[in-house]
Amino acid sequence: MFTVDPTSSVPIYQQLVEQVKEGVLKGTLTPGDRLPSVRELATMITINPNTIQKAYQELERQNVIETIRGRGNYVARTYQARPDEERLALVEEMFRRSVVEARYAGLSSEEIITLVKSILASYGGRESVKDVKD
Amino acid sequence: MFTVDPTSSVPIYQQLVEQVKEGVLKGTLTPGDRLPSVRELATMITINPNTIQKAYQELERQNVIETIRGRGNYVARTYQARPDEERLALVEEMFRRSVVEARYAGLSSEEIITLVKSILASYGGRESVKDVKD
DNA sequence: TTACTGTACTATATAAAATAGTACACATAG
DNA sequence: CTATGTGTACTATTTTATATAGTACAGTAA
Incomplete structure (x- = not known):
């Protein structure tokens, strides 16, 4: 595990x-x-x-x-995602860094979008952590 | 600067x-x-x-x-991005982590894609680092 | 020559991470 | 109740990465 x-x-x-x-x-x-x-x-x-x-x-x-x-x-059963300003900024920062590295690895915009979509797909169709409860 | x-x-x-x-x-x-x-x-x-x-x-x-x-x-004027297996794996890892955090921040798939696209847009229309030379 | 540049050291300080060991409080099965 | 397994809270030590400080040397160019 x-x-x-x-x-x-x-x-x-x-x-x-x-x-x-x-x-x-x-x-x-x-x-x-x-x-x-x-x-x-x-x-x-x-x-x-x-x-x-x-x-x-x-x-x-x-x-x-x-x-x-x-x-x-x-x-936890009670996870509740709140739209936290600071947290969103951190997430954006993470993606920003990822995009810079992706560019330097030679990936095109399309390839980057495709990559992100495939990762999203690997986490199933859930649209938020809350849905895990169902 | x-x-x-x-x-x-x-x-x-x-x-x-x-x-x-x-x-x-x-x-x-x-x-x-x-x-x-x-x-x-x-x-x-x-x-x-x-x-x-x-x-x-x-x-x-x-x-x-x-x-x-x-x-x-x-x-550098000579930057050449080669499709490096290991490098791609690192990039994927970065995006994977970003997506996990984004989910826990409450972002939907659509919101994540939109965020990535906006970051890509902020780096101009270039499709690779090489194009910077022009 | 002079004044920049990068480079290569050694030494020191600090902080984060991980290990090791001990001890105590809580929960539960018996 | 006891015994066992749980989280928790310490202290101490080691290791590694980061950053600073200072010195010295080598290349470049006006």
Whole structure:
């Protein structure tokens, strides 16, 4: 389920955060699903428990999962995307950087649009995270 | 011309790299243009010269600029985008991450496509970096 | 020569990330 | 109740990337 590349420049805890969010979008993870416990996942992927905890806390901060003390971590049922100005700016920044790199990789506008559409398709027909609940 | 945010989590040298590449795409920087010298730019934005040098070396490594010892750094005239498998994978990865974040920010597929198109438009009608030369 | 340019070092400081180990609080099955 | 598994909170240490500081050398050109 979870894989991690310790040699990557992307922090391990960040890789985990991304994988969970991606899993929710793809439907691999369904709201209410229980995630492996901190120690369990740490053993599974041979990573320090503290690193897992950091990932889970970040996911809870982003309201992606819900943590219940003594029980475990569960994919949130209550996720509500608000149109946050700051968040939108960050998203735009991410796309802006992606487009610059795509240009330098030699991709045309059409190819870029096609790429984005294919990625969107890979996350199913859902039009927002909320729809995952259905 | 160049601005930098020392408080950002993005390394300063990386911010500079991005700004130059973006400038080339936007047409603010034209092939053959001379960039400020290492010490000059360091003074301008109150950053250590070593940091500027790191940015310039990275840009030269990416064939975005050409460095002539004793003279200065110039926007490359010879940039040639090759369809590099690995590079394409990195670009796809960047877009994938952007899409995940966009979803969690509440954007629909249509809104995401519109956003990407508007970014593409902001870089002019060029269909590749090569066209900047004309 | 003089004054620029890039380049190459060494040394130091800082911050983020990850590991290691310990301890405590909560939940639940027995 | 106990035992086990859960999240949580620490402290300490190591490693790596980033940035700064300072010095020195090599190439370019007026």
